[in-house]
Amino acid sequence: MYTNDSCHSGSANHCIACTVQQCANHCGKEDYCSLNKILVGTHEYNPTEDQCTDCKSFRKR
Numbered sequence: 001m002y003t004n005d006s007c008h009s010g011s012a013n014h015c016i017a018c019t020v021q022q023c024a025n026h027c028g029k030e031d032y033c034s035l036n037k038i039l040v041g042t043h044e045y046n047p048t049e050d051q052c053t054d055c056k057s058f059r060k061r
């Protein structure tokens, strides 16, 4: 079974800053994502502010 174990020291993607430390893809000490790319979406019909957007690559730690 595939498990995402890419979040180790040195694997922070400095192109994707993120403060969601509860995400399994977060890189711990640094406020960056460990993925090569992420998907951002929205749960709103007509998004008007940043709270309307979501990281669809979020995975529970």
Ligand code: SF4
Binding pocket: 016, 017, 018, 019, 020, 023, 024, 025, 026, 027, 032, 033, 034, 035, 038, 055, 056, 057, 058, 059
């Ligand atoms: S997958 Fe999304 S929420 Fe998770 S660490 Fe990366 S950018 Fe942050």
